[in-house]
Amino acid sequence: MSGDERARKTAERLTYSSGFGNEHSSEAVPGALPIGRNSPQRAPLGLYAEQLSGTAFTEPRAHNRRSWLYRIRPSAAHPKFVRLDAPSDNSRLHTAPFSEVPDPNRLRWSPLPDPVEPTDFLAGLWTLGGNGDVTQRTGMAIHLYAANASMTDRVFSDADGELLIVPERGGLLLRTEFGMLHIEPGYIALIPRGVRFRAELLDGTARGYVCENYGQPFTLPELGPIGANGLAAARDFLAPTAAYEEVEGPVEVVNKFCGRLWSATYDHSPLDVVAWHGNHVPYRYDLRRFNVLGSISYDHPDPSIFTVLTSPSDTPGLASVDLVVFAPRWLVGENTFRPPYFHRNVMSEYMGLIEGAYDAKTAGPGGFVPGGGSLHNMMSAHGPDRETFDRASAAELKPQKVDDGLAFMFETRWPVTATSQALTAGHLQRDYDDVWQGLERNFRS
Template identity: 80%
Template sequence: MSGGSEQARKTAEGLEYLTGFGNEHSSEAVPGALPIGRNSPQRSPLGLYAEQLSGSAFTEPRSHNRRSWLYRIRPSAAHPRFTLAADNGALRSAPFTEAPADPNRLRWNPLPDPAPGTDFLAGLWTLGGNGDATQRSGMAIHLYSANASMTDRAFSDSDGELLIVPERGGLLLRTEFGLLSARPGEMALIPRGVRFRVELQDETARGYVCENYGRPFELPDLGPIGANGLAAARDFRAPVASYEDAERPTEVLNKFCGNLWTATYDHSPLDVVAWHGTHVPYVYDLRSFNVLGSISYDHPDPSIFTVLTSPSDTAGLAGVDFVVFAPRWLVGEDTFRPPYFHRNVMSEYMGLIDGAYDAKAEGFVPGGGSLHNMMSAHGPDRETFDRASAAELKPQKIDDGLAFMFETRWPITATAQAAGADHLQGGYDDVWQGLERHFRA
């Protein structure tokens, strides 16, 4: 049976969320499950076990410290031995050494439909990444395509946090903290080490995943922008406590140092009755992003669209940024409206959730993605350039598409399966052919 079933139903419908990003939250599925005034009392209420889940070192600064107290039916320590899983499927992990890092511009069509009975975990397909999961630096880019819910099994990632961006089909994420519903146009984040199960809300599901090995994502500083703008902390939603009290075999898979390890519990590990802390899953509606831009002239850098950032040891140079190109007005004068031609020290993977992207006329479709590694020249294709150069500069609303970008300080090395995939577009470079010479001395 499941506890807190009415709360679970409301949470799955998007109701009764806690709000705020990076703040101390608390929730209980049964009144009185949370202890008053003590994190780990001699006897926790209702016969529960107190357990701390730390997503950061104990001694990290308070503003960066991530930890939560869980009050659960059985402690996590009560589990059998983990063994190496027989097969990682299409899931890969850093360091990425299967193929050399490629400076060429690459673009993929969406993942092919999977075989019947493929769940979220089995449907994960790694495109590439950088860094080293064992050193907690860098990131990986995965895609997923699924047509079945996870049943009697749960997953956790010891290597990093998972930022999930649905493109097709809704996901119901049953986590240790409760339930989160994420549909296309939203993103969900599962912190490092948190166990969860993915159930489909539609017949099929497809989307993108950024696995962040480095420091947890946080809201970027606003600097001269001031107090308001970009993503608002109040729009991030944490789950209401909802637990499973299930005494049946459950497979628990753990991604550890790049490999999947498996153990079969005799109970569900999603048995947290109450919790409080800052190491918490959350969902964010990308269309609630407060877009800022020029109201005079010129074209701001895409960094103005940063939703979340994973800082590195160099100020302003992120391990990975999550950027969204949400609906917005363009009003600047005397400027080239689409993203301009540029080369960048950062490496960019871009995906499309819905509609069309204003810098590409064709070939970039929902579910697909493009990779522009550091210093690779890119920008609008020829058709977009010609159209934008002659367009009347009047106020323009861009609301027919929703795109995003994973941007990282290190080159993204594609996996062998991505470099040789049938859905890798062979003629991507052709979109820049025909850009004529207009210079006259």
């Protein structure tokens, strides 16, 4: 049986607990989780008690993220980390602050090319751009990944931020300190800051998108006048069941710290947590479970109505970064131009396509295709291309089901600075502006 087959069989047997932000608990061995004491004088079964804090100790209780881990060895038992400078490890991976000048032009890329050499998830990360300053815990980065091999004998953790993983092709089995997450295209995974994990392929190749959030942890958006229900439901976010590795032998642990990769070789697997409880935990979420809201009379609500998760900033209502999904939905607006409208936005938008087509862009070779992406920085004018505009302006306005695509957007308060590798990439579509050519003058006085 191949490694991919073993990983898929493992994924099919996984169980989860539900609820975003809940106090979850799980034990892989009965009796491993202490009752009534976070750090008893002697933890059960000879385990070590350890707290993992994703927020400051004194942040408000509603915002505080922390988990208690009961593990075979404490995380402190490791050798010195050394910086990785080998081009094969980190030349494609960049972090904020970026040295390039932000570009006001509209940009679009075809999918990231598949690797030729054996490449795992970590080696396959390729940075498109970002903003903020990782040392100040502000901003975000946009990465793509393309892999054709599982991570073996090494694990990864990101001290700089949490990782939001959006598969576009091929499934992943994510073995974390808390247990395992199985994600396929249409799902997302959220790996909190500092949590170690290993990505194993469920198919021969895998490709997708990653948002690295340096700021406040992602949370569900407030619903305001919407009321108690709608958008993403907390119960649909699934946390893993405890599962541990009792592995002796060399394991490389790669840590991303202040934009650099550091490596240490342990004599055991650090994925050795036997039991845990807390709310600083990884999740998976099925984007098709998003409860889409929209107009049932006329006109458009703003696309913020599609927000799945948000990372708040110090300004109420202004997100450091949002995850927005354009999931299957009905369009019923009367006397309304139904595709996304022409607009300019103070926020900056990176859009990716998971499957099918997007209703404001023409698909096909050289267009907006799964695995590709577009960047519209603040106040850059964008909207439907000419073909979409002509078709939607003349369409019969009967109820229409949009269910032939799944797109998403990372929306952020600051301009996204594209990396030099993104601006010179062979898969950059240098004729992107042409999609708006032919929008002729129709004005009649």
